[in-house]
Amino acid sequence: MHVLVVGAGIGGLAAASALRDRGHDVDVVEIKPTMSVYGVGINQPANSLRALRSIGVLDQIQAAGFSYDHSDFYDHLGEHVVHVPSGLGGDVPANTALSRGELHRILGAAAESRDVKVAYGTVVEDVADDGEGVDVTLSDGRRERYDLVAAFDGISSATRRRLVGNEADAVYSGFGVWRVTLPRPDEVTGVRVYQGVGCKVGFIPLSQRTMYMFVVTPDPEGVKHPKATMAATLRARMAGFGGLPGAVRDGLRDDDDYVYSPISDVLLPLPWFRGRVGILGDAAHACAPHMTQGAGMALEDAVVLAECLDGPGSLDERLRAFEARRYPRVRLVQDVSHGILATEMAIDDDNRAAAFAAMREHLPAQSAGVDAALNQPA
Numbered sequence: 001m002h003v004l005v006v007g008a009g010i011g012g013l014a015a016a017s018a019l020r021d022r023g024h025d026v027d028v029v030e031i032k033p034t035m036s037v038y039g040v041g042i043n044q045p046a047n048s049l050r051a052l053r054s055i056g057v058l059d060q061i062q063a064a065g066f067s068y069d070h071s072d073f074y075d076h077l078g079e080h081v082v083h084v085p086s087g088l089g090g091d092v093p094a095n096t097a098l099s100r101g102e103l104h105r106i107l108g109a110a111a112e113s114r115d116v117k118v119a120y121g122t123v124v125e126d127v128a129d130d131g132e133g134v135d136v137t138l139s140d141g142r143r144e145r146y147d148l149v150a151a152f153d154g155i156s157s158a159t160r161r162r163l164v165g166n167e168a169d170a171v172y173s174g175f176g177v178w179r180v181t182l183p184r185p186d187e188v189t190g191v192r193v194y195q196g197v198g199c200k201v202g203f204i205p206l207s208q209r210t211m212y213m214f215v216v217t218p219d220p221e222g223v224k225h226p227k228a229t230m231a232a233t234l235r236a237r238m239a240g241f242g243g244l245p246g247a248v249r250d251g252l253r254d255d256d257d258y259v260y261s262p263i264s265d266v267l268l269p270l271p272w273f274r275g276r277v278g279i280l281g282d283a284a285h286a287c288a289p290h291m292t293q294g295a296g297m298a299l300e301d302a303v304v305l306a307e308c309l310d311g312p313g314s315l316d317e318r319l320r321a322f323e324a325r326r327y328p329r330v331r332l333v334q335d336v337s338h339g340i341l342a343t344e345m346a347i348d349d350d351n352r353a354a355a356f357a358a359m360r361e362h363l364p365a366q367s368a369g370v371d372a373a374l375n376q377p378a
């Protein structure tokens, strides 16, 4: 098939490789003028790592990142609440976290090594699906006919809007997350989460030298945090914290590279493919980052799409098979991620002791249940 992949992000680059490996002819268009991503970290849980293995880049990912197999939860002053071993992995590490730049470089090189050409600074201007193929007009003046258009064009997907209007626009959660890459203290060898009231601080190791910090706080929709005041605002948000987060807060520098992102969900009900044009990854199912599974879901979409296109039946039946495999899994991730966000942000001074007792009692088993589901094939 002649396939157009829209978006050279995590899912789009992986899809280009997975589709090429099954003999399809792939073009990619990307709105950005060059390959560029913001400079923070990203965790890849075992199911993401399996998708990355299937396109041949697992060794590079592991060499570039830091693998770990547990999370620890603390209160805002650094008192330990509960240790949660990961139930993911077995044939791959439970988690490998790395910088987004490295992940992108590796995915881009994998696509390039398969002779995939990414047209940067290019968008789709028009699509006309006549049932037998799709005529696509690109902003660089090309007109091409494709058998399939697979759009991984992210949470604000123009393809989604083209297919369903505003029906599945991103819904803001009321919370945002701050991230910054920092030196890794020796004790950060897994996820560490410090739960305060209306603020959660976490650390994830990225390499022998680095980790990233994430801080979740409530914020009005559409808020903009100017670069010049980000460090001061973040210090203020972390004001009540002691222990490791308190020490890190006191060492934050004004010129560190802070990234602020709103947390929003997208969930387009099936079908994701309307005729021969479909959306995948964040475009179809962006979720809160609490399980570090968003990119994993996009990577799995990429690999499962390529597998399903090789399956039996008409193209329509193969696309329906893809959707049927993917929907329950992304729904689980979205529901659990959103549930964690809602639960942690409902903690207040009155219910804090009960909330921590419940975490001690239930979190390891709850995590094990979700991990067991995600450890099943995508």
Ligand SMILES: Cc1cc2nc3c(=O)[nH]c(=O)nc-3n(C[C@H](O)[C@H](O)[C@H](O)COP(=O)(O)OP(=O)(O)OC[C@H]3O[C@@H](n4cnc5c(N)ncnc54)[C@H](O)[C@@H]3O)c2cc1C
Binding pocket: 006, 007, 008, 009, 010, 011, 012, 029, 030, 031, 032, 041, 042, 043, 044, 045, 048, 122, 123, 124, 152, 153, 154, 155, 156, 157, 158, 159, 177, 261, 262, 263, 280, 281, 282, 283, 286, 287, 289, 291, 292, 293, 294, 295, 296, 297, 298
């Ligand atoms: C705070 C935060 C932390 C996160 N942490 C993690 C984590 O630790 N682990 C994890 O797995 N996930 C994490 N995620 C989620 C993860 O980043 C996304 O789920 C993932 O990037 C989705 O991949 P994608 O390919 O669908 O979209 P993207 O990676 O967003 O790629 C979309 C691409 O499409 C391009 N594009 C946009 N519009 C157009 C257009 N009109 N035409 C052409 N190209 C276009 C964009 O420029 C971009 O390159 C996190 C998300 C947030 C917000």
